[in-house]
Amino acid sequence: MRTVWLNGEFLPETEARVSIFDRGLNFGQSIYEVTPVIDGHFCNWPHHQARLERSKALARIEDQTDWPVVLDELIARNGLNEGRIYLQVTGGAPDDRAFPLPDPAVPATRFAFTQADSLLANSQAEQGQRVVLRPDLRWQLRSAKTTQLLYAVMMKAEAREAGVDDAWLVENGNITEATSSNAHIIDARGVLVSHPVDHGVLPGVTRISVIEIARELGLAVEERPFKPAELLSAREAFISGAGTLVVPVIEVDGQPIGNGGPGAVTADIRRRYIERLRGT
Amino acid sequence: MRTVWLNGEFLPETEARVSIFDRGLNFGQSIYEVTPVIDGHFCNWPHHQARLERSKALARIEDQTDWPVVLDELIARNGLNEGRIYLQVTGGAPDDRAFPLPDPAVPATRFAFTQADSLLANSQAEQGQRVVLRPDLRWQLRSAKTTQLLYAVMMKAEAREAGVDDAWLVENGNITEATSSNAHIIDARGVLVSHPVDHGVLPGVTRISVIEIARELGLAVEERPFKPAELLSAREAFISGAGTLVVPVIEVDGQPIGNGGPGAVTADIRRRYIERLRGT
Numbered sequence: 001m002r003t004v005w006l007n008g009e010f011l012p013e014t015e016a017r018v019s020i021f022d023r024g025l026n027f028g029q030s031i032y033e034v035t036p037v038i039d040g041h042f043c044n045w046p047h048h049q050a051r052l053e054r055s056k057a058l059a060r061i062e063d064q065t066d067w068p069v070v071l072d073e074l075i076a077r078n079g080l081n082e083g084r085i086y087l088q089v090t091g092g093a094p095d096d097r098a099f100p101l102p103d104p105a106v107p108a109t110r111f112a113f114t115q116a117d118s119l120l121a122n123s124q125a126e127q128g129q130r131v132v133l134r135p136d137l138r139w140q141l142r143s144a145k146t147t148q149l150l151y152a153v154m155m156k157a158e159a160r161e162a163g164v165d166d167a168w169l170v171e172n173g174n175i176t177e178a179t180s181s182n183a184h185i186i187d188a189r190g191v192l193v194s195h196p197v198d199h200g201v202l203p204g205v206t207r208i209s210v211i212e213i214a215r216e217l218g219l220a221v222e223e224r225p226f227k228p229a230e231l232l233s234a235r236e237a238f239i240s241g242a243g244t245l246v247v248p249v250i251e252v253d254g255q256p257i258g259n260g261g262p263g264a265v266t267a268d269i270r271r272r273y274i275e276r277l278r279g280t
Numbered sequence: 281m282r283t284v285w286l287n288g289e290f291l292p293e294t295e296a297r298v299s300i301f302d303r304g305l306n307f308g309q310s311i312y313e314v315t316p317v318i319d320g321h322f323c324n325w326p327h328h329q330a331r332l333e334r335s336k337a338l339a340r341i342e343d344q345t346d347w348p349v350v351l352d353e354l355i356a357r358n359g360l361n362e363g364r365i366y367l368q369v370t371g372g373a374p375d376d377r378a379f380p381l382p383d384p385a386v387p388a389t390r391f392a393f394t395q396a397d398s399l400l401a402n403s404q405a406e407q408g409q410r411v412v413l414r415p416d417l418r419w420q421l422r423s424a425k426t427t428q429l430l431y432a433v434m435m436k437a438e439a440r441e442a443g444v445d446d447a448w449l450v451e452n453g454n455i456t457e458a459t460s461s462n463a464h465i466i467d468a469r470g471v472l473v474s475h476p477v478d479h480g481v482l483p484g485v486t487r488i489s490v491i492e493i494a495r496e497l498g499l500a501v502e503e504r505p506f507k508p509a510e511l512l513s514a515r516e517a518f519i520s521g522a523g524t525l526v527v528p529v530i531e532v533d534g535q536p537i538g539n540g541g542p543g544a545v546t547a548d549i550r551r552r553y554i555e556r557l558r559g560t
Contacts, residue, residue: 006300013375017297018305020286020391025298026368027429028308059430060437086377088306091433095293096395097366099429099436099460111300115376139431140417148428149307149379150339151419153371156379157340180379 003077004113005070010077018109024090026097030147031055032088034242035071035205036119038277040081042071047205055144056089060101063089063108070112080114084243087112088147119245120274128250128262129165129239133228134158136169136176143199152179166239168252174225176200181241182207183249185226185234186219186265193230196223206240206273213272217265228252236263245277246270283357284393285350290357298389304370306377310427311335312368314522315351315485316399318557320361322351324522327485335424336369340381343369343388350392360394364523367392368427399525400554408530408542409445409519413508414438416449416456423479432459446519448532454505456480461521462487463529465506465514466499466545473510476503486520486553493552499545508532516543525557526550 002013024030033052035042045068056063071085092106138151155167156179168183169176176195177183182204184194192214197203204210214221231237237249237257246269248262257263282293304310313332315322325348336343351365372386418431435447436459448463449456456475457463462484464474472494477483494501511517517529517537526549528542537543 004300013301014299016300018300019294020284020296020298020368020393021293022305023433025302025305025310025370026312026427027433028310028427029430029433030305030308032306058434060434088300090305097393099433100440101433101437113300113377137420139419139428141431146430147306147308148419148430150309150426150428151421153303153307153309153379153381154338154340157381160380 002113003074004111005074006111007109010073013113016111019093021095021097022090022093022109024088024109024147027091027099028147029059029061029091030088031059031061031145032086032147033145034084034086036242036245036277037075037080037083037085037114038119040075042075042085043277044205047208051145051203051205055146058141058144059091059146061089061091061108062105063110065089065110074112074114078114080116082119083117084115085112086115122244122247124165124244124247125270126262128248130251131166131168131178131249132159132162132164132253133170134167136171138169141199142201143197143203145202155179170228171200173227175228175231177202178239181239181244184210184238184240185231186236186263187226187230188233188235190235191220191222193222193224193226195225204240206242206245209273209276210240210246210269213269216272217268219265231257234258236266238263238266238269246273282393283354284391285354286391287389290353293393296391299373301375301377302370302373302389304368304389304427307371307379308427309339309341309371310368311339311341311425312366312427313425314364314366316522316525316557317355317360317363317365317394318399320355322355322365323557324485327488331425331483331485335426338421338424339371339426341369341371341388342385343390345369345390354392354394358394360396362399363397364395365392366395402524402527404445404524404527405550406542408528410531411446411448411458411529412439412442412444412533413450414447416451418449421479422481423477423483425482435459444531450508451480453507455508455511457482458519461519461524464490464518464520465511466516466543467506467510468513468515470515471500471502473502473504473506475505484520486522486525489553489556490520490526490549493549496552497545497548511537514538516546518543518546518549526553
């Protein structure tokens with residue numbers, strides 16, 4: 001049984017509960033972060049912390065939790081070597097449901113838990129993902145990492161029903177993201193193309209390293225929207241995210257990308273990213 | 281202390297808690313309904329039930345709760361004469377967080393509670409609301425009543441900070457809705473104009489009666505989007521919703537609507553709607 005953390009207490013996972021009046025539950029007033037854990041350490045914290053601060057400001061959540069202390073203790077108590085750590089902060093639980101921000105303010109609800117998983121040896125990294133394209137009907141403030149995730153849940157479910165791994169989302173004729181990771185291509189010229197991190201996509205922490213590594217490898221990088229036609233004619237396609245690191249995409253709507261197998265540049269980026277994580 | 285209902289049990293409100301792994305909390309996979317309670321009875325149930333079924337289907341939530349039995353008992357146990365009843369259904373609480381729908385499925389999390397409030401005598405109905413216009417950046421699937429409500433929370437907070445009661449949202453140059461109610465005008469010609477109930481707005485249960493009553497009163501009704509300019513030149517403006525019934529809007533971005541006071545047609549619609557509710 002995992003030990004999780006809730007509002008200052010370490011608890012058995014089955015005992016960690018929040019009020020039915022929690023504003024995360026009633027209004028989706030809630031934000032989160034997920035970091036990879038490798039060799040018993042959580043990774044890239046300064047980037048996650050910076051994004052968490054931006055998400056809190058947008059969602060009007062006040063909280064000063066000293067997360068590194070909590071995350072270290074959770075990893076130790078659960079003996080986690082490899083996987084993820086998840087933390088969520090909500091607008092708190094007033095005595096009753098009402099849209100306006102509680103006055104006087106109520107403390108944020110805060111919880112975190114570990115998830116053991118194999119990040120380094122990952123069958124999808126070897127085999128690649130197959131995806132379908134779907135319209136991007138999410139809200140417009142995607143630069144914050146909020147729990148407004150119902151559309152992602154719905155599209156992930158549609159992808160599974162279509163017999164593939166995930167959906168890539170299309171808005172105004174451009175690819176924005178996968179349902180829960182950033183989307184990138186190595187285009188027909190060999191240039192890494194990735195949607196800019198405006199409000200249209202999450203500013204992925206893994207994405208930061210992906211772009212740095214691509215430049216180290218001598219690739220040109222263009223941060224701009226790209227279209228499905230450009231995706232279909234790309235040499236390689238891949239996703240990046242805390243849960244999957246870097247994973248190739250080999251097929252879109254039944255059409256193979258490049259030679260239809262995981263790309264060599266993607267594999268190189270993944271290998272170098274893992275080296276970076278193990279160095280941190 | 282209220283008695284609330286959670287997953288089949290009647291509990292003191294302070295003891296009703298859900299898992300931190302609830303999909304309503306982690307993913308916003310969650311829907312809800314709010315019905316007015318007048319003279320100790322909840323109102324308009326067939327319309328709420330129909331919308332609940334549509335919301336469940338969209339959000340991929342399976343549940344067959346016999347709500348009228350639960351709501352009647354909650355009203356009785358809490359001695360509620362006037363106010364609201366709120367119910368919420370989530371995708372349930374699996375043992376761990378993961379985007380894909382749980383397989384095997386987990387039971388939905390279901391809860392409901394009463395809120396005593398004065399619906400019939402309401403100061404805003406007498407005085408009218410003042411509102412500001414804000415861009416509508418919500419997701420596109422607004423015909424379902426889901427807890428994707430963070431943007432509504434943010435805009436309600438901005439309105440309060442601007443010293444007014446609420447925000448009306450504007451998308452592609454058209455008014456869609458208020459943050460948590462449908463928006464209507466009696467235009468310069470005396471026609472009731474209301475955004476059509478496509479995916480752009482919630483198909484409000486109160487809105488159904490509002491349109492029927494307007495026709496009874498001999499008003500022409502146009503279900504089409506309207507622009508801020510049309511709002512500003514309207515004779516009257518008002519909102520409709522389960523929490524407020526029908527409430528006039530007297531000022532938009534500092535500009536008075538009509539004569540700057542609550543409109544006579546709005547008052548007539550409100551009065552007739554209350555008669556209907558007391559008749560049900």
